[in-house]
Amino acid sequence: MIPEIGHLLLIGALVVTFIGGCLPIYEFFSKKYYSQSYVRPFSVLTAFLVSGSLICLIYSFLVDDFSVAYVATNSNTLLPNYYKFAATWGAHEGSLVLWVLCLSLWLVAYMFSKRDVNDPFSSITFAIMNQVIFAFVLFTLFTSNPFERLLPFSPLEGGDLNPSLQDFAFTIHPPLLYLGYSGLALPFSLAIAAMITNNIDSLWARNARPWSLLSCAFLTLGIGLGSWWAYYELGWGGWWFWDPVENAAFVPWLISIALFHSLIVTERRGVFKNWSLLLSILSFAASLLGTFLVRSGVLTSVHAFALDPERGLFILGIFTYFVFGALLIYSLKNTKTQSESTYSLTSVEFGFLLNNLLLVVLAISIMFGTIFPLLYEAYTNGDQVSVGPPYFNVLILPFAIGLGFLQGIGLFLGWSDTKDFKFVNRLLIETLTMLIVINIILYFLFGSFNTGSLVACLLFSWIVSGNFLDIVINKRPLNKIKSFLNFRLGAIFAHLGIAFLVLGIGVVSSYSSEKELLLSVGESYDLDGYVFEFENLSSEKGPNYIADVASLKIQENAQAISLSSEKRNYLSANQVTTEVGIVADLFKDYYVALGENIEGDTWSFRLQVKPFVRWIWFGALLVAIGTFISSIKLLRKET
Amino acid sequence: MKKIIDIAPLVVFVLLVLALFSFLQRDNNQLNSVLIDKNFPEFTLTKLEDEDIILSKSDISHFPAIVNVWATWCITCRVEHPFLLNLKKESKIKIYGLNYKDDRQKALSLLERDGNPFEFSIYDKEGSLAIDLGVYGAPETFLINSDGIIKTRHVGALTPEIWNKKFVIHLK
C-alpha cells in the first residue's frame, strides 16, 4: 500500500509542476494576470508531495519491504537501521527522488525569501523551476521508478547496500551534493526570468547572488565530504582522483564561483551582464551534464550509477531542452540594455574578468579532458586512451597560480581603476615572511625541506597576506579593522579556506612517507622516524560482518599511539573490504591499511604518514562557511 | 560581432549534444586489443596435459585458429564451455587453450568432466603469456586467421551472436 501511495504522490507532483510550469508563462505572454498568489501554495504543495513520496520509500526500507524491487536490490535485513534509511538514496532510482526533493525545497525557499512575489519576474522564475522539477519527476516515473514491485514472488532477503557505502559520511554526502547541484537551477531560472521580462539589471543580480553562493556552499561540502570519505574508505590514502564523477561535481563548482563573482560586478556596476547570464546558464548546464555523464553509462567510473543508454537518452533530452532553450532566449534577448561603464586594466572589474576567464576555461578543459577518451575513440575509430591524474594535475597548476594571484590582490583593487599601489610592496614583504616561516615550521615538523611544496606555500602566503595579514597589520584603528572584516567576512573565510586547501595539497604531496611491506605479529618497522609495531591480530564480529583486526602501536619519540586496521567480510554479499586505521594530530595523519594474510601470522600492510592532509578538508570547510556567511547576509538584507 | 558572440554558445552546445548522442550509441565496453594485425607472441611454457612437453609459438601451427583463455576459477568460462565444444564439432577451426593462473590438476579434472574442446592447453601458471597478449581477465578469445595474424580479440563469453558478428568475417 505504502509504495503505491509514494508512487501516487509523485504523479501528483507531476501534475502540479506541469500546471506550475505552464500557467505563469501563459499568463505573461497573454498579459492576463490571474492571481499570482498561487506560486507560494503551489511550491509548498509540490514540496509536500515529493517529501511524502520519499518518506514512503524510506518507510519501505525500514520495514524491509522486499516486494519493492529497489528495496530488494539495495537493502538487507541485517543492515543497521540508519543505513537502511540512507540506502534510500544509495542507487539511481531513489537518488532521483532526493534530487527532486532538493529542487522543491529550493523553490519553496526562494518563494518565501522575498517579501513580495507578485510580479512577473518571480512568477517566471517559479515557472522555470517547475519545469525543471517536472522534467525530473517525469524521468523518474518513466524510466527509474523506485516503487516498482516484484510481485507476486517477492524475495525474503535483499541484495545489500554496497559495503563501502555503509558509512556515516556516505549518508550525508548525496543530500549535500544534490542540494548543490539542484540549487544551481535557481540562478538559472532567475536568469531566464530576467531575460524574458527584460529586467537584466542590478536587481536581478542582487536576487541571484545569494542562491548561487548557497549552491556553491553545498557543493563545497558535498565534494569535500566525498573526498574525505574516499580517503578513509578506499584504503590507498588518496583523496582526489579526477574520476569522471568527481569532475562532474567539480566543474559546476568552478562555474558557480565565477557566477557569484560576476554577479557582484553586475550588481555594483551594471556591467558583465552577458557574462552573468551565460554563467547562470552554464552552471546549471554543467550540473545537468554531470548528471548525464554519471547516470547514462557512457563513462566507466568507480561509482557511476550503472546503466542504461535509454535513461541516458532521456537525460540528454532534458539537458537539451533546458540549455538550448536558455541559450536561444539568450541569443534573442534585447541587447540594448548594455551600459558603457569603462574600467582600466588595473581595476577590480578587470580582475573579476580574468577570474571569470580562468575559472571558465579551467572548467571547460576539465570537462573536455573527462570526455576526451570517448571523442578519441570515435575519431580514431577504435584507439583507446585514458586521461587521468597526471594530465589534470598538470592542467590545473597554471590556473591555480593565476587564480591564487588574483585572490591575493582582489581586496586591494578599486572600481574603475586602482590609484594606490602601495599595497604591492607590503604584500610582497608579508608573503615572503610568511613563506620563510612556513618552511621553517615544516622543516622542524618533518625534518626536511622540500621544494615540491614551494608553489603551494607561496600561494598560501600570498592569499593569507592579502586577505588577512595585511588587513590586520595595516588597517587601524581596531574598529576600522572590525568593520572591514565584517563587510567582507564571507570572502575572507572563503579565500583563507582556499589557501589552507592549497597548502594541504602541496605539503601532503611532497612530505608524505609510504611503505608497503610484510609484518608478523610482534615485528616493527621504522618509517622515516615513525616506528610502527604490529602488536596483535584478533577476530571481531559486527552486525553484518566478521573482521580480522590488526592492532598496531606507533612510536613517535616518547609518545605511543594505538590504531587498528581491519579486513571485513560482509556476510550477505560475501564482499571483503578494508577498514583503514587512521590517527590524526594537528599536523599529520598516520594511515595504516591491512592487506592480505600471506601465511601464518604474517600480513601485508601499507603504512603511510600524511602531513597536513586534514588541512585540505579544513580548507574546504572554511570555504563552505565563507560562502554560507555571504549568502545568509544577502538574504537577511532582503527580508 | 555582437551577434556572433550571442549565437556562438548555441552552436557549440548543439555540437556537444550531437557528440553526447553519439556516445550513447557506442556499443563497446571492453579494452580493444593492440595485438590486432600482429603475430602471436613467442613463449616457452609447458603443456597442460603433459608437464614434460615444452610448447612454443610454433606449436600453434594450424590456422585459422582461436586461442581461448580459461581457468577453473572463472565462472563465465563454464557458461562458454558448451559453445566451444559445439564449435569444435561443427567447424574446422582449431581451438587452442590458454590455462590462465590455474591449478594443473583441477584444470585437467575439469576437462575430463566437462569435455575438452582444445587441441591442447598451454599451462600459463604465472600469467606471463597472458600479459604478453594483453589479457586482463578470463574468458578471452583471440582469433588467428589463415595467415597466422591475430585479427580479433573478444573479452567475455563467446556466443553464437558474437561469433557471427566479430569472428566469422575474418575467416574468409
Next chain:
Amino acid sequence: MKSLFFSIILAISQVIWSVGIQNLDVQKELYPFDTGEEEIRFNKLLDDYRCPKCQSSNLSGSNSPIARDLKIEIYRLVKEGKKDYEITEFLTQRYGDFILYKPPFQPSTYLLWIGPFALLLIAILCVFLVKRSKQKKVSDTDLRALKKKFKSESEKR
C-alpha cells in the same frame, strides 16, 4: 601558539630519537629495492598506470589479480634497470595507450594538451579586442560630443 611550540619541541626530539632505532630486515618488503630512488620511481609508475580490468583505478590502488601481476612485472623491469619510457613501451605494446593515465603527446592528442592554454590565450585576446573596440567607441562618442560642443559654441559667436 603553544601547540606550535610544543610541536617544534616534539619534532626536534623525534629527530634525535629516530637515530637509535634499528630498521628491520629489508627482505620483509613486498618490493625490495637497493636504492630509495628506484623505490620512488617504482611507486610513481604504479600511480600513473591504469589497471586494465578495473573501472577506474591505477595500479597502486588496485587489488585485482591483473594489477598485482603487472606490479610484479614492473618491479622486475625496474630491478633490471629499465628506464621509464621502456617500461611504458612494454605496457603499451600489450595493453595500448589505455593503460597510461598520462595520454601520450602526439598529433591526435594535441587538442587535449594544448587546447586549454590555446583557449585561454584566445579568450584573453578576445577580451583585449573587445575592450579596444569599446574604448574606440567611447572615444568616438567623446570626439563627436566635443565636435558638437565646438560647433554650437562657434555658432553662438
